[in-house]
Amino acid sequence: MILQPRDVGWLEVICGPMFSGKTEELIRRLTRAYYARQNVQIFKPKIDDRYDDEAVVSHSEQKLPGVAVENLAQLKGALSSQVEVIGIDEVQFFDDQIVEFCEELASEGRRIVVAGLDQDYRGRPFGPMPSLLCVAEYITKLMAICVRCGNPAHRSYRLAEDPQQVLVGTDEQYEARCRRCFVEGYPSSSPSSDDHQQ
Ligand code: ADP
Numbered sequence: 001m002i003l004q005p006r007d008v009g010w011l012e013v014i015c016g017p018m019f020s021g022k023t024e025e026l027i028r029r030l031t032r033a034y035y036a037r038q039n040v041q042i043f044k045p046k047i048d049d050r051y052d053d054e055a056v057v058s059h060s061e062q063k064l065p066g067v068a069v070e071n072l073a074q075l076k077g078a079l080s081s082q083v084e085v086i087g088i089d090e091v092q093f094f095d096d097q098i099v100e101f102c103e104e105l106a107s108e109g110r111r112i113v114v115a116g117l118d119q120d121y122r123g124r125p126f127g128p129m130p131s132l133l134c135v136a137e138y139i140t141k142l143m144a145i146c147v148r149c150g151n152p153a154h155r156s157y158r159l160a161e162d163p164q165q166v167l168v169g170t171d172e173q174y175e176a177r178c179r180r181c182f183v184e185g186y187p188s189s190s191p192s193s194d195d196h197q198q
C-alpha cells in the first residue's frame with residue numbers, strides 16, 4: 001500500500017535497467033500531476049540527447065516536454081520557484097550533489113520523482129543512485145524482459161566493447177538481460193569477479 005503524503009514533500013526513485021519502463025513510469029506520474037493542476041517541471045541531463053533535445057522520450061516514444069541541463073547548477077537556474085512536482089530522468093548521470101538537492105526540495109514540501117539506472121553495464125551501482133535509493137520515501141524497481149531467454153531482466157548488457165561507464169545508449173548498443181544471460185555474456189569476468197568491484 002502506498003501512503004499518500006498530505007502536507008509534506010517527498011522523494012520517489014524509479015530504477016531498473018534499460019528498457020524497463022523507467023521513463024514511461026516517470027512520464028505517467030508527471031502527467032497525472034499535470035492533470036491534477038499541479039505545477040510540474042521535468043529535467044534531464046544534456047548527455048542524453050538520443051531522441052529529442054528538449055523532451056523526455058521513452059523507448060516506446062512517449063514524450064513529455066522537458067528541460068535538458070548540463071549539470072545541477074543549470075537545473076537549479078531553470079527551476080521555477082512555483083514548482084510543486086519535479087521530475088528528473090537519467091538521474092544517474094548527475095554527481096552526488098543531486099542527493100542533497102533532492103533532500104532540500106523534499107524538505108521544502110515539494111514532490112520529486114527521479115528515474116535512473118541503478119546498475120551500470122557491469123552491474124555496479126551507478127553514480128548517486130545508491131544514496132538516492134537510501135534517502136527516498138518511495139522506491140520502484142522495474143525490470144525489462146531478457147532478450148535472450150524471456151525472463152525478467154534487471155541488468156543492461158553492453159554489446160559494444162568499451163570500458164567507459166558512460167556510453168550513451170542506443171537500442172543497438174545495449175540489451176536487457178537476466179542474471180544468467182548477463183553472466184554468460186562475460187565468461188571470463190562476471191560482475192562478481194574482483195576487477196568489477198568499485
Ligand atoms: P527505460 O527508461 O527504463 O529505458 P523506457 O520507458 O524508455 O525504458 O521504455 C520502455 C519500453 O521499451 C517498453 O514499454 C517496451 O515498449 C520497450 N522495450 C524494448 N525492449 C524491451 C525489453 N527487452 N523489455 C521490455 N521492454 C522493452
Ligand code: ZN
Nearest residue numbers: 146149178181
Ligand atoms: Zn536471460
